[in-house]
Amino acid sequence: MAHRQDQQRRASIHDVASRAGVSAATVSKVMAGVTTVKPENAQRVLDAIEQLGYRVDPLASDMRRAKRRIIGAIMPEFESEFFGQMVTQLESLAEQRGYTLVAASSRESEARETEILARMHDWRVAGVVLAPVRNEHGPAAAFMKANGMTGVLIDRVLSDDAFDTVSADSAAASAEVAAQLIGKGHRHILVVGLGEQAATVRARLDGFRTTALHLAPDVRIDVVLAETDVEPLRAQLRDYFAKGERPTAVYSLFLKGTLVALSEFRRRGWHCPNDISLVGFDDAEWMQVTWPAIAAVVQPVRQIAGHAMEALFARIEGEEGPPRARLEPCRVLMRESVGSPGSGPHSGGGNRQ
Amino acid sequence: MAHRQDQQRRASIHDVASRAGVSAATVSKVMAGVTTVKPENAQRVLDAIEQLGYRVDPLASDMRRAKRRIIGAIMPEFESEFFGQMVTQLESLAEQRGYTLVAASSRESEARETEILARMHDWRVAGVVLAPVRNEHGPAAAFMKANGMTGVLIDRVLSDDAFDTVSADSAAASAEVAAQLIGKGHRHILVVGLGEQAATVRARLDGFRTTALHLAPDVRIDVVLAETDVEPLRAQLRDYFAKGERPTAVYSLFLKGTLVALSEFRRRGWHCPNDISLVGFDDAEWMQVTWPAIAAVVQPVRQIAGHAMEALFARIEGEEGPPRARLEPCRVLMRESVGSPGSGPHSGGGNRQ
DNA sequence: CAACTGCGAAAAATCGATTTACTCATTTCT
DNA sequence: AGAAATGAGTAAATCGATTTTTCGCAGTTG
Numbered sequence: 001m002a003h004r005q006d007q008q009r010r011a012s013i014h015d016v017a018s019r020a021g022v023s024a025a026t027v028s029k030v031m032a033g034v035t036t037v038k039p040e041n042a043q044r045v046l047d048a049i050e051q052l053g054y055r056v057d058p059l060a061s062d063m064r065r066a067k068r069r070i071i072g073a074i075m076p077e078f079e080s081e082f083f084g085q086m087v088t089q090l091e092s093l094a095e096q097r098g099y100t101l102v103a104a105s106s107r108e109s110e111a112r113e114t115e116i117l118a119r120m121h122d123w124r125v126a127g128v129v130l131a132p133v134r135n136e137h138g139p140a141a142a143f144m145k146a147n148g149m150t151g152v153l154i155d156r157v158l159s160d161d162a163f164d165t166v167s168a169d170s171a172a173a174s175a176e177v178a179a180q181l182i183g184k185g186h187r188h189i190l191v192v193g194l195g196e197q198a199a200t201v202r203a204r205l206d207g208f209r210t211t212a213l214h215l216a217p218d219v220r221i222d223v224v225l226a227e228t229d230v231e232p233l234r235a236q237l238r239d240y241f242a243k244g245e246r247p248t249a250v251y252s253l254f255l256k257g258t259l260v261a262l263s264e265f266r267r268r269g270w271h272c273p274n275d276i277s278l279v280g281f282d283d284a285e286w287m288q289v290t291w292p293a294i295a296a297v298v299q300p301v302r303q304i305a306g307h308a309m310e311a312l313f314a315r316i317e318g319e320e321g322p323p324r325a326r327l328e329p330c331r332v333l334m335r336e337s338v339g340s341p342g343s344g345p346h347s348g349g350g351n352r353q
Numbered sequence: 354m355a356h357r358q359d360q361q362r363r364a365s366i367h368d369v370a371s372r373a374g375v376s377a378a379t380v381s382k383v384m385a386g387v388t389t390v391k392p393e394n395a396q397r398v399l400d401a402i403e404q405l406g407y408r409v410d411p412l413a414s415d416m417r418r419a420k421r422r423i424i425g426a427i428m429p430e431f432e433s434e435f436f437g438q439m440v441t442q443l444e445s446l447a448e449q450r451g452y453t454l455v456a457a458s459s460r461e462s463e464a465r466e467t468e469i470l471a472r473m474h475d476w477r478v479a480g481v482v483l484a485p486v487r488n489e490h491g492p493a494a495a496f497m498k499a500n501g502m503t504g505v506l507i508d509r510v511l512s513d514d515a516f517d518t519v520s521a522d523s524a525a526a527s528a529e530v531a532a533q534l535i536g537k538g539h540r541h542i543l544v545v546g547l548g549e550q551a552a553t554v555r556a557r558l559d560g561f562r563t564t565a566l567h568l569a570p571d572v573r574i575d576v577v578l579a580e581t582d583v584e585p586l587r588a589q590l591r592d593y594f595a596k597g598e599r600p601t602a603v604y605s606l607f608l609k610g611t612l613v614a615l616s617e618f619r620r621r622g623w624h625c626p627n628d629i630s631l632v633g634f635d636d637a638e639w640m641q642v643t644w645p646a647i648a649a650v651v652q653p654v655r656q657i658a659g660h661a662m663e664a665l666f667a668r669i670e671g672e673e674g675p676p677r678a679r680l681e682p683c684r685v686l687m688r689e690s691v692g693s694p695g696s697g698p699h700s701g702g703g704n705r706q
Numbered sequence: 707c708a709a710c711t712g713c714g715a716a717a718a719a720t721c722g723a724t725t726t727a728c729t730c731a732t733t734t735c736t
Numbered sequence: 737a738g739a740a741a742t743g744a745g746t747a748a749a750t751c752g753a754t755t756t757t758t759c760g761c762a763g764t765t766g
Contacts, residue, residue, distance in 0.1 A: 009419075010477070012722055023746050028724060036744060055475050059412055059421065060722035064751045066362075068412065078441050084432035088458050100472070102455055105441050119453070122408050124363075263642040271644075286639045289616040291624075365752055376716045381754060389714060413752035417721045 011052035020048040031056065058100070067150075067316065071309075072120035072128040073103040074113060074140070076156075080255060081284050082299060083131070086154075089305035090129055097313060099126065106140075108133050108228075113140040121147055127312045129154060135199035136160040152312045154304055156199045159325030164311040166326045168299040170200050170281070171207030173330035177251055177279050177297065178212040180332065184340045186249040186277065188220045190240070192261055193253035194233060195225035204253045204281060222247060234260045241268060248341035249277035255284065258294065273339030283333065292336030303328040364405035373401040384409065411453070420503075420669065424662075425473035425481040426456040427466060427493070429509075433608060434637050435652060436484070439507075442658035443482055450666060452479065459493075461486050461581075466493040474500055480665045482507060488552035489513040505665045507657055509552045512678030517664040519679045521652040523553050523634070524560030526683035530604055530632050530650065531565040533685065537693045539602040539630065541573045543593070545614055546606035547586060548578035557606045557634060575600060587613050594621060601694035602630035608637065611647065626692030636686065645689030656681040 017024040022041055029037055030045040037045075048054070062068040071094045075083045087103050094101040102120070106113040110133050117140050120128055128151040132138050136157040144151050145162050157165045181189060191208060193201045205223065212219050224240050226233035237260060252258040258280030265276060272278050272292050279295040280287075287294040307326055370377040375394055382390050383398040390398075401407070415421040424447045428436040440456050447454040455473070459466040463486050470493050473481055481504040485491050489510040497504050498515045510518045534542060544561060546554045558576065565572050577593050579586035590613060605611040611633030618629060625631050625645050632648040633640075640647040660679055 013724095014722080024723075025725080025747080026745065029745090032724090036742095038744065041744085055471075057477065057722055058475055059416065059477070060751095061724075062751095063412065063416065063722075064724055066751095077437075078431065079434050079437040081432050084430070084437050087456075088431050088460070091458060100455065100476075101457075102453065103440075104454075105444060107441070118408075122411055123453075124410070124412070259638060259642050266642065266644055284639065285612060286637065286643075289612050289619065290639075290643045291619055366754095367752080377753075378717080378755080379715060382715090385754085391714065394715085410752055413721095414754075415721095416752075417754055419721095 010057075011054045012057070013054070015052055016045065016048045016054045019052060020044040066124065067126040068124050069099045070123060070125045071099050071101050071312070072117075072123070072125040073101055074106055074116050074120075074128065074130045075103065076106055076108050076131060076133050078103075078105050080282075082255070082282055082301065085301045086131070086305055089302055090309065093305060093309040106133055110134065110138050110140065113138065114143050117143050117149075121149060125149075126316050127151055129308055129312060131155040132157060136163070136165065150312070150315050152308045152315075154308050158199050158203060160323055162323060164308075164315065164323045164326070166304050166308040166311065166328065167200065168304065168330050169327035170203040170330075172327070173281070173297045173332055174204045174207035174251075174253075175211035176332045178208045178210075179215060180334055180338070181249050181251070181277070181279070182212055182215045182219065184277075184338065186247075186341055187216060187218060188222075188247045188249075188341075190222045190224065190245070190247040190250045191253065192233070192237065192250060192257040193223070193225050194230070194257065195227050201225070201253050208251060220247075230256050230260060233257065234264070237261065237264050238267075247276070249279070249338070252278070252280040255280065255282040258282070258296075262294075272337040277339055277341070278337040279332075279334075288335065294337045295335040296333050298331040298333055300328045300330060363410075364407045365410070366407070368405055369398065369401045369407045372405065373397040419477070420479040421477050422452045423476060423478045424452050424454050424665070425470075425476070425478040426454055427459055427469050427473075427481065427483045428456065429459055429461050429484055429486050431456075431458050433635075435608070435635055435654065438654045439484070439658055442655055443662065446658060446662040459486055463487065463491050463493065466491065467496050470496050470502075474502060478502075479669050480504055482661055482665060484508040485510060489516070489518065503665070503668050505661045505668075507661050511552050511556060513676055515676060517661075517668065517676045517679070519657050519661040519664065519681065520553065521650075521657065521683050522680035523556040523683075525680070526634070526650045526685055527557045527560035527604075527606075528564035529685045531561045531563075532568060533687055534602050534604070534630070534632070534691070535565055535568045535572065537630075537691065539600075539694055540569060540571060541575075541600045541602075541694075543575045543577065543598070543600040543603045544606065545586070545590065545603060545610045546576070546578045547583070547610065548580050554578070554606050561604060573600075583609050583613060586610065587617070590614065590617050591620075600629070602632070602691070605631070605633040608633065608635040611635070611649075615647075625690040630692055630694070631690040632685075632687075641688065648688040648691045649686050651684040651686055653681045653683060 013024045013027050017027045022045060026037060026041060027045050030042050073087060073090050075087060077083055091101040104116045106116060113133055128144065128149060130140060130151055131154050132140055134156065136153050141153065141160065151163050153160055153163050153165045155167050157167055159165050191205060193205065195201065209221055212221060222245065224236050226236055241264060250261050252261050261278060270276050281297045283296040283298040287296055366377045366380050370380045375398060379390060379394060380398050383395050426440060426443050428440060430436055444454040457469045459469060466486055481502060483493060483504055484507050485493055487509065489506050494506060494513065504516050506513055506516050506518045508520050510520055512518050544558060546558065548554065562574055565574060575598065577589050579589055594617060603614050605614050614631060623629050634650045636649040636651040640649055
């Protein structure tokens with residue numbers, strides 16, 4: 001079974017050619033499915049390929065073309081379920097079209113984002129799926145524009161004048177959260193978020209506020225927004241509660257905020273939903289096994305990934321026209337962490353079911 | 354600025370050469386830092402590079418060498434914190450050495466694992482970091498061996514006769530968990546795991562059992578192991594409890610098992626640690642914000658990634674010698690989900706704190 | 707003064723596939 | 737029958753770098 005030479009040197013198209021007694025060009029044609037090859041020769045080529053275990057070298061194959069069969073993906077991080085699922089999806093979709101996905105993490109840094117982009121440009125990727133750290137106005141998008149790269153922006157973006165964008169419909173989802181909380185009687189709600197990521201956070205905040213005020217003009221909405229990091233947010237939140245503020249519900253605009261809110265509740269000995277209600281943007285597997293299960297807005301990862309790749313490949317294949325901004329609807333899962341204010345026995349044990 | 358031509362065609366080494374009035378070979382030498390270039394010429398080359406914004410095409414650059422500056426990484430999934438952090442680390446380490454990391458998810462399938470490996474072989478990657486779905490004896494490792502690939506196996510492996518391995522010291526960590534549970538007085542413990550991933554699960558189980566029996570020969574250890582999937586495990590666990598079994602502590606050998614255990618506790622209205630104690634292998638961010646915080650074994654992701662890459666690059670650079678099996682120590686975080694049996698009010702509402 | 711040493715740089719080969727241009731045979735058409 | 741079209745295949749150019757070989761020329765040496 002030809003183990004020996006496998007370890008030494010891989011068969012090249014020339015090895016196949018000489019073995020089949022034809023030229024390399026003919027081998028290439030057979031592989032490409034060109035019909036102008038004598039069936040007899042084609043068969044000999046196929047046999048040679050089989051015997052030598054020949055496989056095309058994608059790197060050599062891509063050398064000549066301007067756009068290579070590589071898609072770059074840049075995510076702010078890999079540690080969360082959301083981006084993990086996103087990369088998995090994107091990889092699978094790229095693969096389906098015969099492309100290789102090269103994913104990189106910007107680790108929430110715009111500087112790194114641009115560096116990675118430059119590296120991907122060096123690789124002459126056919127296209128890039130960029131989930132920017134902040135929004136569509138960062139240096140990364142500018143770099144892509146300046147260098148004529150093909151790309152799609154996802155997640156923390158609204159719309160752009162150069163690239164297609166795909167993201168969750170944060171505003172609509174937040175509006176629904178607002179409607180539900182108001183419906184349950186909440187009139188003092190705290191919204192927690194990480195501020196300058198702007199794009200989505202603003203959409204979520206506005207969507208929530210507008211609908212809440214519309215349905216209950218007397219509602220009081222407090223907002224605690226931190227600049228960039230989680231720890232400052234924790235500190236601000238602690239201060240907020242230390243002042244004696246006592247909202248009946250908290251809406252966190254992103255996953256880590258939900259974690260922070262939960263840990264602050266714990267510190268103070270508050271329980272959901274009796275002492276306070278909680279809804280978070282972004283779902284996670286653990287949220288349904290804790291007690292209580294945490295209500296969450298579920299982002300449509302598959303849809304976002306699917307439409308992003310669809311748009312990207314359309315552009316790669318030369319589609320013209322103005323960029324399109326796409327919003328995918330979210331699902332709001334109201335779990336046990338949300339109740340009506342003052343309905344449960346305050347402080348103390350929750351004896352449910 | 355030079356925006357126009359950037360959009361059109363990237364500068365190649367020949368463009369730089371002609372602009373500097375030298376040959377392409379000289380440009381290559383300047384970039385490689387070869388000293389046998391007249392300073393005057395070197396400067397002109399540098400200027401030309403600057404003016405044209407020239408950057409080496411990594412693909413063309415790698416064409417000639419047998420091993421390309423690409424490292425492949427294959428993980429069972431991207432959705433968990435553990436593998437997310439792992440990929441982030443590996444990427445960062447590869448980058449430091451001027452390599453590009455191409456990560457792929459086998460989605461817990463051995464067939465896919467081998468396919469991906471074949472693709473990476475086509476890419477002529479310099480090396481592969483493989484976190485196999487089951488263990489070191491799967492088809493993927495065999496493929497690597499048969500094709501003379503360079504690689505390191507991590508996570509769900511113990512040791513191998515062909516490749517270096519790096520994983521968490523599951524046995525030692527499990528022994529410590531055993532010691533702590535026994536120390537707190539537990540004498541009826543349930544161990545939950547996903548069976549045929551073998552390598553690590555077996556190590557964890559054995560490590561736990563050996564130490565537990567050593568410290569308390571009268572301890573009763575039940576084991577619920579499912580074959581491959583999570584749902585069967587849930588069913589088995591449900592059956593187990595339905596039979597009236599009432600261990601005082603549960604040790605889950607992997608993250609999803611912890612989730613499943615928690616959700617079963619919820620179904621039955623049991624609370625940790627009053628009704629039952631829980632420790633899980635693998636830590637996650639949410640575990641410290643739930644009430645109670647879940648005790649967990651923390652795997653040393655950075656160490657595993659670091660030593661894996663160290664070993665890999667040593668092999669890439671030609672290091673000989675028998676493969677080494679490395680075990681990295683874990684930390685055991687005993688949080689509130691672990692207590693002493695019978696110390697809290699059984700059944701019903703947990704009015705804790 | 708011929709032969710030798712070496713430096714610096716250019717020319718050419720190489721990596722592996724694709725693609726263009728071109729060569730012979732056959733057919734087919736007028 | 738002679739011209740044009742088609743078929744089947746090959747040699748060579750190309751992609752963008754790296755590496756090996758070769759070469760010119762200046763300065764030494766015998």
